[in-house]
Amino acid sequence: MFEGFVNPGLVIGTSLAAVPLLIHLLNRQRHKPLAWGAMRFVIAAYRKTRRRVQLENLLLLLLRMGVVALLALCVARPFVGADGGLALLTEARQDVVLVVDASASMGYREDVETIFERSLRRATSFLEKLDGPRGDRVQLIVMGGTPRALGWGDPSKALALIPTLSPGAERADLAATLGKVLAICEEDASGTGSSHVQVRVLCDLQQDLFASLRGTLSAEDSSINLEGEQAAEGSGSEPLARQHLDKLQELGVHVIVEDHGPAPTHPANLSIQSVRTLNQPIGEKARVQVVVQVANHGTSPRPAERVSLSVNGNKLPVAQVDIPPLGRAEALFSFQAETPGAQALLAQLEGDRLSVDDRRAAVIMVPPAISVLVVNGAPSTDLDKDGVGYLLMALEPLRGGDGPGNTLSAPFAAREIAPADLLASSLDLRDYDVIVLAGVASLPEFAVQALTERVASGASLIFAMGSRLADLEGTNARLFGADGSGLLPAELVQKRSTSRRGRYWRVAQFDETHPALSFFAEERWMPLLTEVPIYSFVESRPLEDARVLARLDDEGQSPLLVERAFDQGRVYLWTTSFQREWTDIAASPNTLVPLVHEWIVHAGSRNESSREARPAESLGLVLHAFPRSPQLVRPDGTGRPLAEEPVQQADGRWRLATLTPSDTALPGLYKVQLEGAPAEPLAIALDPRESELERIPPAALNGLHPALSLAKADGGTSGDKPVAPRRGELWRWLALAALAFLVAESVWGARLGRRRRMTA
Incomplete structure (x- = not known):
C-alpha cells in the first residue's frame, strides 16, 4: 500500500495503538466477582x-x-508512487539533492559573469520553484576537494545560502560527492530498494571532472578512502565514482548533469603549470636557475606572452614566450641566493578569463653549505700520492674568474684532519654532514663508537681505500659485521692491482637512476665514467641489504661503489682510492668534479619537509631552531597564531602544528612569522588539471554511465533517460482521518455514557 516513509524510524509509533487495548484488559483484571442476594436479577x-x-x-x-495509529502514521509521513492505488489522494512533493560545482575552473569568466555565478543563478531559479509548505526538501552540496553537504531543509534555507557561496581553488572530487549523494539516497530508500530523490549537478562539463569514470584505475590509484569507505584494491579495479553510480542506478536514481560551461570545446586560457629549479643550489651566493612552464589551453597561438617572476618580493626581468595552440612553453629565470634557506617564488601572467591560474607560488630550499670532514690516512706533499689532495681540490668553491670576490658559490665546507684528530675533545662530529675516511689504516674503538653514533643520527660516511690501508682483516674486525651492525657495507676481501702499462679495469655498469651517478647517464657524459682506467681496487662482498651502485669489468664484476642505509644515515664504500696511483679518476677533473659534487650533495642532503601543497590540503612545517610565537599569515593578509606547542623530532628539528584545510584554502604565498627570526614561507599551488578547461562532448557524457543524464542550462533533459518521479504523501489525509476518529470517539463515548446513566 505504501512505498515508504519519509520518517521510517517513527513508524514504530503505530505500536502505541495497543495502549488502549492494554488499558482495557488491565481494567477487566482489576474487578473480582462478589456474590450477593439480588445478583440474580442483575445477571438476568x-x-x-x-x-x-x-x-x-x-x-x-x-x-x-x-x-493513535493514524497519528503515528501521520508523523511517519508515508508516501506512494505515481502508479500507486492511492495516487489520487496524495500530495506531490520532491526531495532534491542539488550539487553545485565550486572547483577552480568554475571561476572562468564569460561576458560579464563567471560560470559559477551562472550556476548560482540557475540554482536560485530552481529552488524558487520548490514548495516548502507542501513538503519539498532540498540538500545543497558544494562540490570541491571535499564536498560540503549543507543538510536537508526547506528550500528557503538553501536559497538563503546561495549568495554566500563562492568558487574555491580546489579540484572537484566527483567520487567523494557521489559518495555523499549515495548515502542520502540509501537513507531515503530505507530498505525499500528504491529512492525517489532527484539529483542535479550544476557544472562546467570539464573533462577532468569526469576523468574518474573512464577506464579502470591503476594499482596505485585504485585504493581511495572516502569517509571510511575503501575502494577495491588491486590493479584494474573499477573506479569508485563508477561504483557509486552503479549503486545509484540500482536504487532507480538518475543524476542529471546541467551544463553551464562556455560554448567552445577548448575555451581560451593561459596558465602557469609549474615553477621548478634546473639545478640544486647549495650554500651562500648559490646561482639558482628557475623554469616557469606556461600552457596554452586554447586553439589559437599566443605569441610574446609576458611572464614575470618575483623572488622573496624582488621582481626579476620579465621574460617573453611564444606558446603554440594546445601547447606549452618555458621561461627561464636566474638569480643568486645571497643567503641559504627557503626562497619564496611567485610567477605571474597577465590576466585572462580564469585568473586563479595566472599566478603560481613555489618555495625552493637552498640548504647551507654541506660540512665535509675529510680524514686523510695518507698525507703527502706529493699531490699524486696524497690520500685526499684531488678530493679537496674538487670540493673547493666554484669561482667565476681570477681574483678574490669572484666566488660563484661555495656548496661545500671541507676540513681535513689526521686520523689521530678524531680523538680530540674539540672535535664535534655533529658539526659535519659527511665524513670521509680516505685510506685510514686503523681506528681506535672510541673513534668507531663516535662515528657509529653520528651516522646513526643522520650523517653519511664514505670509506675510501688507500696505499696505507693494508690490514684488511683488522679493518673488517673493527668496522664490519655480518649482521649489519658494523659501519662497513661490505666485507673487504683482497687488494687487486695491475701495472699502469698493462691491462686496467673500467666501470662496466652503474645505476643511472641514482642521484650520485645520474649525471653520467647521458650518452655524451657516460665515457667520463666508463672509460677512465682503474689500476687498483679492493674486492668486497656486500651485505644483502646493501646497494651496489657501480661495478667493474673484471671477471667477477667487482663492486666499485656500494651504498647502505644505517639507521637514519648512510654509509658508502669506494673500493678504489682518490690517489692517482690507484685510478686516473683522481686526476681527471671532468670525471672527479661531477662525481664528487653529485655524490657529496646526495650524501649530505637532508630530508626537508615539503613546503608546498594543494589548496585545502594539510601542510606541516619543520624548522631547525625552536620557533617562538609563530603566526600564520595568509595571502590575503589574514592570519592566526599557531598556538599548538612545537614538537622536537629525533634529528633535533622542530615540527610546528599542521596547517588545516581551512588554513590553506587560498592559493598563493603564505608565511609563518617568528619572534627573533626571519619569516618562513609556504606555498599553496593550484592543481594544474583545473586549468585544463576542455569540455566533454554531450554524447560522451551520456555514454559514461546509464545513471548520468545531460541537461541543458535551463534544466531541460536531453535523451530518453527517466527522471525520478514526484512522489505523493498522504499525511494530510491521515491527519484528517485521525481527527475524524477522535471526534467519533468523543461523540460515541459521550452517547454511551449518557445512555448508561439513564439506564442506571
Whole structure:
C-alpha cells in the first residue's frame, strides 16, 4: 500500500495503538466477582443487553486505537508512487539533492559573469520553484576537494545560502560527492530498494571532472578512502565514482548533469603549470636557475606572452614566450641566493578569463653549505700520492674568474684532519654532514663508537681505500659485521692491482637512476665514467641489504661503489682510492668534479619537509631552531597564531602544528612569522588539471554511465533517460482521518455514557 516513509524510524509509533487495548484488559483484571442476594436479577438484565454492550465497547476501543495509529502514521509521513492505488489522494512533493560545482575552473569568466555565478543563478531559479509548505526538501552540496553537504531543509534555507557561496581553488572530487549523494539516497530508500530523490549537478562539463569514470584505475590509484569507505584494491579495479553510480542506478536514481560551461570545446586560457629549479643550489651566493612552464589551453597561438617572476618580493626581468595552440612553453629565470634557506617564488601572467591560474607560488630550499670532514690516512706533499689532495681540490668553491670576490658559490665546507684528530675533545662530529675516511689504516674503538653514533643520527660516511690501508682483516674486525651492525657495507676481501702499462679495469655498469651517478647517464657524459682506467681496487662482498651502485669489468664484476642505509644515515664504500696511483679518476677533473659534487650533495642532503601543497590540503612545517610565537599569515593578509606547542623530532628539528584545510584554502604565498627570526614561507599551488578547461562532448557524457543524464542550462533533459518521479504523501489525509476518529470517539463515548446513566 505504501512505498515508504519519509520518517521510517517513527513508524514504530503505530505500536502505541495497543495502549488502549492494554488499558482495557488491565481494567477487566482489576474487578473480582462478589456474590450477593439480588445478583440474580442483575445477571438476568445483563444477559439481555450483553451483546449490544460488547459491540459498543469494541467500537469505542477501535476508535481510540485508530486515533493513535493514524497519528503515528501521520508523523511517519508515508508516501506512494505515481502508479500507486492511492495516487489520487496524495500530495506531490520532491526531495532534491542539488550539487553545485565550486572547483577552480568554475571561476572562468564569460561576458560579464563567471560560470559559477551562472550556476548560482540557475540554482536560485530552481529552488524558487520548490514548495516548502507542501513538503519539498532540498540538500545543497558544494562540490570541491571535499564536498560540503549543507543538510536537508526547506528550500528557503538553501536559497538563503546561495549568495554566500563562492568558487574555491580546489579540484572537484566527483567520487567523494557521489559518495555523499549515495548515502542520502540509501537513507531515503530505507530498505525499500528504491529512492525517489532527484539529483542535479550544476557544472562546467570539464573533462577532468569526469576523468574518474573512464577506464579502470591503476594499482596505485585504485585504493581511495572516502569517509571510511575503501575502494577495491588491486590493479584494474573499477573506479569508485563508477561504483557509486552503479549503486545509484540500482536504487532507480538518475543524476542529471546541467551544463553551464562556455560554448567552445577548448575555451581560451593561459596558465602557469609549474615553477621548478634546473639545478640544486647549495650554500651562500648559490646561482639558482628557475623554469616557469606556461600552457596554452586554447586553439589559437599566443605569441610574446609576458611572464614575470618575483623572488622573496624582488621582481626579476620579465621574460617573453611564444606558446603554440594546445601547447606549452618555458621561461627561464636566474638569480643568486645571497643567503641559504627557503626562497619564496611567485610567477605571474597577465590576466585572462580564469585568473586563479595566472599566478603560481613555489618555495625552493637552498640548504647551507654541506660540512665535509675529510680524514686523510695518507698525507703527502706529493699531490699524486696524497690520500685526499684531488678530493679537496674538487670540493673547493666554484669561482667565476681570477681574483678574490669572484666566488660563484661555495656548496661545500671541507676540513681535513689526521686520523689521530678524531680523538680530540674539540672535535664535534655533529658539526659535519659527511665524513670521509680516505685510506685510514686503523681506528681506535672510541673513534668507531663516535662515528657509529653520528651516522646513526643522520650523517653519511664514505670509506675510501688507500696505499696505507693494508690490514684488511683488522679493518673488517673493527668496522664490519655480518649482521649489519658494523659501519662497513661490505666485507673487504683482497687488494687487486695491475701495472699502469698493462691491462686496467673500467666501470662496466652503474645505476643511472641514482642521484650520485645520474649525471653520467647521458650518452655524451657516460665515457667520463666508463672509460677512465682503474689500476687498483679492493674486492668486497656486500651485505644483502646493501646497494651496489657501480661495478667493474673484471671477471667477477667487482663492486666499485656500494651504498647502505644505517639507521637514519648512510654509509658508502669506494673500493678504489682518490690517489692517482690507484685510478686516473683522481686526476681527471671532468670525471672527479661531477662525481664528487653529485655524490657529496646526495650524501649530505637532508630530508626537508615539503613546503608546498594543494589548496585545502594539510601542510606541516619543520624548522631547525625552536620557533617562538609563530603566526600564520595568509595571502590575503589574514592570519592566526599557531598556538599548538612545537614538537622536537629525533634529528633535533622542530615540527610546528599542521596547517588545516581551512588554513590553506587560498592559493598563493603564505608565511609563518617568528619572534627573533626571519619569516618562513609556504606555498599553496593550484592543481594544474583545473586549468585544463576542455569540455566533454554531450554524447560522451551520456555514454559514461546509464545513471548520468545531460541537461541543458535551463534544466531541460536531453535523451530518453527517466527522471525520478514526484512522489505523493498522504499525511494530510491521515491527519484528517485521525481527527475524524477522535471526534467519533468523543461523540460515541459521550452517547454511551449518557445512555448508561439513564439506564442506571
